[in-house]
Amino acid sequence: MLNFKRLLATTSVLATLGATSALAETELRMMWYNDGSESEVMQSIIDRFEAKNPDISVVIDVVPYKSIMESLPIQLAAGAGPDLARVTDLGGLSKYYMDLTPHISDSAYWEASFGPFLDWLAPDSDRISGFMTQLTVTGPYVNKTFFEQAGVAMPGDGATWDEWAAAANDVADKLDIPIPMAWDRSGHRVSGPAIAMGAKMFNADGEPALVDDGLKEMAQRLYDWHQDGTMTKELWGSVSGSSYLGANEDFANGQVVMYMSGSWQIGQFSGTIGDAFDWWAVPAPCGAAACTGMPGGAALVAMKDTKHPEEVGKLMDFLAQEENLAEFYGKNLFIPGHLKLATGGVDFATDDARAKHALSTFAGAVPKISPTAFDLQGYPNNRIMFNALISRLNEAIVGELTLEQAYVRMEEDVAKQLAAKAVD
Amino acid sequence: MTKNTDQPAAVKNTAVSIAGWPVQQVFRLLEYPFSKIQRGVGVQGMPWIFLLPNLIFFGIFVIIPLFINFAFSFTGGTELFLSNRVYTGTEQYRFLLDCKTFGDPITCREDRFWKGLYNTFIFVFFQVSFLVLFSLITALILNREIRGRGFFRAVFFFPVLLSPVVVALIWKWILLRDGILNAFLVSIGMDKILFFVSPEWAMFWAVFVSIWAHMGFYTLILLAGLQAIQPDLYEAAEMDGTSKERVFWRITLPLLWPNLLVVVVLALIKGVQVFDEVFVLTGGGPGTATQFIVQYIYNTGFTEQVQNFGLASAASIVLGVILFVLTMLQLAVTRARDNG
Structure with missing residues (x-):
């Protein structure tokens, strides 16, 4: 009987302890999207964090990129968002970010490591809200094997968009390749070349001014390229509005000579294309004003509605450490968004010469990026401009509007959305 | 002999x-509370009691959101909660309806709303007409007494069981540049057709796929009739x-009229609400050629950086009014026909 009582008491104590420890455990939810398989690398780093902090568990909710763009803002507005999220609308969602400063151990380290990017996340304040999981630069890839087979010399550093278009057409004609040139259907992708042509994007007062002669120069070229077959209408013309479409699969399948995208494709191309052909990143082609792409990237940010700010701060502090980010960038072949690592501190986990060349090409393009491009990337309402640009230009390309009508509509769309936002 | 016939009946009764015992027990359990309720509300009130769960469900998920949506349409800004939103009166409606020439969307301030509306009318006209015609045939x-009738009934009904997204993806794979249909065209010596680049082809396939997906359901209603x-x-x-023609026009069609009316009203409402299939199939393109009114509402409310819930709500109210008017017109035509 005594043994039974002891057993009962021990069981009760254990059960109480178990319940207490279960109650003490904090679960953090991280909304995440993948370009490749970077959530796996993040999970392995988080596993180490959880081992050191057994009272905190972190769940990575991997969702489609579309959910990050469309569902996350609604969740955040409803106060039902995740504790952390990987986002690309860096400034657009900034009102939902928390200030990590009171919850991190060394804010000076964050300032020194992520300085300029912190402004992208908090355009109107000195908050520290997160760090870049990757810095991206837009730019083209070419199928170098096609150029070699066609006996066409690749235009060199400093070549213009017109020269590249002519060369891509030449290769496509000689080898009967269906698509000489393809661009991601994205306003962000068009903006870099437009700035290269002289687009200012903002007026003298710093207000958005999307349409000017520089933008018209680039828009006219894109329009012409779609009409003369340099670009296929199937990619840009086959959807409406601001929907994103990439030509990465067409490029990987050897259907495209030149593909305008960005550095985030490196890991994917390294895996999917492999040795099938030489895919080659080339420097941003030039316009009259510059030879520039657009900077950009994705950031992991903490949300202010979290019920566990201390734990979130602890986690972010851990993830932002140099060795962890070096591992993350290195394994995913991402251009580092950490200033020290960006100057050569990452050992990229690849033996693929094409991937290494692409990484050095895009990393080398960063100093050449136009200040206008940085300003546009840092502008919190930049998606309004990107969406107006791509959707109206598309309507002109398929013949629903003239280019002049499209320019008027672009400006109206931007004004309409800014006015809607100003009502709050 | 008597014993032999009675035995199976007795077994059946047992x-x-x-099998009925559990049901009886449930009814016994319910009898007491329901008799109390009946004493309270009377026999006349009992149907409302039975309808109550459904009414609550309908109220929470349809009626209340309808009123909230209506209220949203008189507000502006990007706040999600109604209490935080700014009252703007009829500004959203004035913005939507600001047109120089209603027949030309380009002259409208919100051209995409009107393009969506026109595209929806074109889609509904062809989709409903051919859907009803093919369903009837x-x-x-x-x-009729044909061989394999059960099999064919199942075949025609099968697409109804598929998710709209699955339907759209299947047809997208068929119709893509390197899809099955283009492979077939090339195999017989023809050129590939870029179906999703041509506005006419895109609209044709949007109508075709929609008819293919929904015809089985309406066929079933007409078959029952x-x-x-x-x-x-x-x-x-x-x-x-x-003659057979006279039988069809004088007997079949008049007696099938109530079912046909149901089919037309349902097809019309579903046609105006078209979104998921076409969104996955064509993305609303090329340009805005297959962008319908519901996609406009979705884009305005959810995909832009500034999620304009007020404008999206106003557009959905306009859509609701159009549907209401169309339904009333149909009912009026039917009543006039029945009375005349």
Whole structure:
């Protein structure tokens, strides 16, 4: 009987302890999207964090990129968002970010490591809200094997968009390749070349001014390229509005000579294309004003509605450490968004010469990026401009509007959305 | 002999009473509270009690959101909660309806709303017309004594069971540049057709796929109507030597009219609400050629950086009014026909 009582008491104590420890455990939810398989690398780093902090568990909710763009803002507005999220609308969602400063151990380290990017996340304040999981630069890839087979010399550093278009057409004609040139259907992708042509994007007062002669120069070229077959209408013309479409699969399948995208494709191309052909990143082609792409990237940010700010701060502090980010960038072949690592501190986990060349090409393009491009990337309402640009230009390309009508509509769309936002 | 016939009946009765026992117990349990309620609300009030769960569900998920949506349409800004939003009066409606020439969307301030509206009308006109026609023809064929009738009924109904996204993806794979249909065209010496680049082809396939996906459901409704027509009428017509065409126009069609009306009203409402299939199939393109009104509402409310819930709500109210007017018109036409 005594043994039974002891057993009962021990069981009760254990059960109480178990319940207490279960109650003490904090679960953090991280909304995440993948370009490749970077959530796996993040999970392995988080596993180490959880081992050191057994009272905190972190769940990575991997969702489609579309959910990050469309569902996350609604969740955040409803106060039902995740504790952390990987986002690309860096400034657009900034009102939902928390200030990590009171919850991190060394804010000076964050300032020194992520300085300029912190402004992208908090355009109107000195908050520290997160760090870049990757810095991206837009730019083209070419199928170098096609150029070699066609006996066409690749235009060199400093070549213009017109020269590249002519060369891509030449290769496509000689080898009967269906698509000489393809661009991601994205306003962000068009903006870099437009700035290269002289687009200012903002007026003298710093207000958005999307349409000017520089933008018209680039828009006219894109329009012409779609009409003369340099670009296929199937990619840009086959959807409406601001929907994103990439030509990465067409490029990987050897259907495209030149593909305008960005550095985030490196890991994917390294895996999917492999040795099938030489895919080659080339420097941003030039316009009259510059030879520039657009900077950009994705950031992991903490949300202010979290019920566990201390734990979130602890986690972010851990993830932002140099060795962890070096591992993350290195394994995913991402251009580092950490200033020290960006100057050569990452050992990229690849033996693929094409991937290494692409990484050095895009990393080398960063100093050449136009200040206008940085300003546009840092502008919190930049998606309004990107969406107006791509959707109206598309309507002109398929013949629903003239280019002049499209320019008027672009400006109206931007004004309409800014006015809607100003009502709050 | 008597014993032999009574034995299976007794077994059957026992089986029924065993199977019915749990049901009886449930009814016994419910009897007390329901008799109390009946004493309270009276026999006349009991139907409302039985409808109550459904009414609550309908109220929470349809009626209340309808009022909230209506209220949203008089507000502006990007706040999600109604209490935080700024009252802007009829500004959203004035913005939507600001047109120089209503027949030309380009002259409208919110051109995409009007393009969406026109595209929806074109889609509904062709989709509903052909959907009803093909459903009627299919129902007439399947109502006849043909071999494999059950199989064909299942075949025609099968697409109804598929998710709209699955339907759209299947057809997208068929219609892509390197899809099955283009492979077939190339194999017979023709050129590939870029179906999703041409506005006409994109609209054609949007209508076709929608009819393919939904025809089985409407065929079933019409088939039920055809089977409810008394065979005596056909026999009498046959004895009188009436031609088949006359039988169709004078017996089948008039008696099928109530079912046809249901089919037309349902098809019309579903047609105006079209979104998921076409969104996955064409993305609303090329340009805005297959962007319908519901996609406009979705884009305005959810995909832009500034999620303009007020404008999206106003557009959905306009859509609701259009649907209401169309339904009333149809009912009026039907009543006039019945009375005349």
